[in-house]
Amino acid sequence: EAQVTQNPRYLITVTGKKLTVTCSQNMNHEYMSWYRQDPGLGLRQIYYSMNVEVTDKGDVPEGYKVSRKEKRNFPLILESPSPNQTSLYFCASSSGSLAGIPASYEQYFGPGTRLTVT
């Protein structure tokens, strides 16, 4: 089954304790992205990756790191989480560029990771 998986689905942590949220897709997609969803703000892009070893900042990258060492995986790293990073996080992937449409369109989203930082 084609899917984007995220782990963990729920996480409660404390300020300053490094954490990683994993994201994996089994569709051989080149484009992957991370978003956060907050009430009244919608979905905001954190980082995206056009291919292995190619990453770029989205609209809200502060406090986050990513890496793309393999095509299927795109982990999100919070080196020193703070309470304002409490949010619902989504990973997404797309093969748009291979189908002749821009890679950011028609993304497949994972189920989300709800993170609480106390």
Added chain:
Amino acid sequence: DQQVKQNSPSLSVQEGRISILNCDYTNSMFDYFLWYKKYPAEGPTFLISISSIKDKNEDGRFTVFLNKSAKHLSLHIVPSQPGDSAVYFCAASEAYNTDKLIFGTGTRLQVFP
């Protein structure tokens, strides 16, 4: 600065009637627009899209209308069904920056029997 705005946080429609979800944008460089649908505890799923060279795109019960002069697009669902109850996000992309989608804040649609 919210470049894509969905001014109605929620909408309630009776089953069988038309649902109209609205989206306004401020960036004149946007040339491709999409709607995503999100159920609770799931990630958003792509629903329908429209290029700025068109003013209408239809897919079954879903139609998206684009009014470029007003910088406004709308999603029509006819007839509405209880399974359409979800949060709908409007998104847009610039012609020369297609790596990124800018999402709106979402509208929660409830379709009641």
